[in-house]
Amino acid sequence: QVQVEESGGGLVQPGESLRLSCAASGNILSIKDMGWHRLALGKQRESVASISSGGTTVLADSVKGRFTISRDNAKNTVYLQMNSLKPEDTAVYYCNARIIVPNYSRRIEDDYWGQGTQVTVSS
Secondary structure, X not given: OOEEEEEOOEEEOOOOXXXXXXXXXXXXXXXXXXXXXXXXXXXXXXXXXXEOOOOOEEEOOOOOOOEEEEEEHHHOEEEEEEOOOOHHHOEEEEEEEXXXXXXXXXXXXXXXXXXXXXXXXXX
């Protein structure tokens, strides 16, 4: 089976940086889009960033100029570099990946989600 695991969250002060990583493992044929969402207290889930298999990226307006998304296809890993962090960035960050896996003689395409990693920005 496929697992998606985030890492890199933590507690930082405003203006500091964090780098989140998300690695997919298992019997994977290929990975299409990968991305990051976040869920903050009192707010709706927000799409933060996404990156296609070809490297096309999309960033939320709230993080443009501060966050960068990248991926390493050889490692089945996506990264989120977060600079100039603000208290409003505090949230649980979830990684997701659209993955094609073998199912006997057929293929299945489905979205997989990590368990989330907490990012807290506070002075």
